[in-house]
Amino acid sequence: MNTKLFYFLAIIFLVMVACDSEKKEEKTLTRDAIENILGRKSVRKYLPKPIEKEKVETLLKAGMAAPSGKDVRPWELIVIDQREVLDSMAAALPYAKMLKEAPMAIVVCGDTTKSAYWYVDCSAVAQNILLAAEALELGAVWTATYPYPDRMEVVKRYTEIPEEIQSLCVIPVGYPAMPHSPKDKWNPAKVHYNKW
């Protein structure tokens, strides 16, 4: 091999190594934050694949990173991963039939003794969980229980939460069964400047 060819190959090799190490560094990231907010969508069909423990913990941590009025943190989170509980809830909740296929769900609850408007704080918790699921390439959807007394009663029956705890929503989570596109909901007519 002549010297020129040797150095030429050395250049190619080093550039490849350098670029690859940069890419590996990127891989530890999940997704760009703004892209993730704009790209989030409701996912209602899941693969029969369990969710990794670390991902579940990230969803829960994301939920508890929400702000709350006077910082009272009125939230309580229930992870449902027992097949019979998921199936019972799917049967009893009219808008949560997809629990039948979901490997798990998170029920976002609030302590009514800690905050009279727990459902506002808990909505921020639910949104954080949905966004974290999107970032982790999971699919999720907000199925409301609050403000419907019959649905809230179903959750109470299956999770045995105490009287003062109420549920805001049940969020089924799973790996999406198919690709989804986000809806473009941007509507400049809903923006007002200073006065209506």
Place this chain on the structure above:
Amino acid sequence: MNTKLFYFLAIIFLVMVACDSEKKEEKTLTRDAIENILGRKSVRKYLPKPIEKEKVETLLKAGMAAPSGKDVRPWELIVIDQREVLDSMAAALPYAKMLKEAPMAIVVCGDTTKSAYWYVDCSAVAQNILLAAEALELGAVWTATYPYPDRMEVVKRYTEIPEEIQSLCVIPVGYPAMPHSPKDKWNPAKVHYNKW
């Protein structure tokens, strides 16, 4: 210059160019989505620096990317950037005194004729705006107007929103005047599995 030295310098140069182009690509990203959720904090002191138009639009788009019950999208967003309106609201709202220093604010409102629980959907909008602000290196904070009739009345007076529109919160936004650390609110005792 001898041939070896020439190729050595060429290697160094090419590696530098390659790494730099990778870095530039990264620059178009804002922040990792999970890191952004966990790192978000309430910022109440701002620099007297206006917010770029594109950033304001990103905040508004992020807000409207929220989910809503039956997809009715009951939100309406008011951008306040007139000094006298910001100052008047700062004077009249007990927990929004920081509006006095903020270059702008976004008022998250809901159309009560479109949804009876507009404040749930609008809470997801507000959380998206807070997260987008964090990703854009802006500081923001949720100052509640709902469910306080007196505060909601103040917003009504200064923004002249019609009777059926109600405000959930006023979010002052600005470049942070100092660095802030997020609170660690993770509490595993608030996680329950299947049953309470």
